[in-house]
Amino acid sequence: MKVLCGIIEKDGLVLITQRSESMSQPLLWEFPGGKLEPSETEEECLVREINEELSIDITPKQRLTPASYTYPDKIVELIPYTCAFKGSEINLLEHLRYKWVTPGALASYTWCPADIPVIKTYLQLLQG
Ligand SMILES: Nc1nc2c([nH]c(=O)n2[C@@H]2O[C@H](COP(=O)(O)OP(=O)(O)OP(=O)(O)O)[C@@H](O)[C@H]2O)c(=O)[nH]1
Numbered sequence: 001m002k003v004l005c006g007i008i009e010k011d012g013l014v015l016i017t018q019r020s021e022s023m024s025q026p027l028l029w030e031f032p033g034g035k036l037e038p039s040e041t042e043e044e045c046l047v048r049e050i051n052e053e054l055s056i057d058i059t060p061k062q063r064l065t066p067a068s069y070t071y072p073d074k075i076v077e078l079i080p081y082t083c084a085f086k087g088s089e090i091n092l093l094e095h096l097r098y099k100w101v102t103p104g105a106l107a108s109y110t111w112c113p114a115d116i117p118v119i120k121t122y123l124q125l126l127q128g
Pocket of ligand 1: 003004005023024025029030031032033034035076078112113114115
């Protein structure tokens with residue numbers, strides 16, 4: 001299944017979210033996003049999912065290299081986009097917590113396994 005995730009940037013920081021105990025992959029960190037519906041574009045999916053989860057508005061910017069990961073019950077193709085934060089207050093509607101962190105701190109969180117190569121790709125992009 002195709003899953004879109006947003007690396008949302010603001011003032012040099014990145015927004016990360018922690019999955020709640022009731023979700024699959026409980027307490028792991030991820031980039032907000034979700035499953036691509038057949039009727040929508042990748043960008044539409046990102047805007048919709050992030051609004052549904054956090055009630056904020058974002059603009060997708062750059063598509064990064066997707067990463068595939070085989071979980072016991074599903075194969076996830078994780079498609080990352082860098083996104084601009086357009087403002088408004090964050091309301092957590094599904095997640096346990098969120099944090100704005102420096103890119104250098106990303107590696108110190110416990111991520112969904114599919115995100116590990118995505119973080120590597122993002123850090124390489126920043127390094128130019
Ligand atoms: N949004 C998001 N999902 C991710 C990331 N990494 C990753 O493995 N996933 C997985 O991709 C799927 C996204 O599904 P979803 O957000 O639309 O719905 P969900 O958690 O209710 O799905 P699920 O209950 O089937 O696991 C989940 O299985 C989630 O664990 C990520 O960085 N962001």
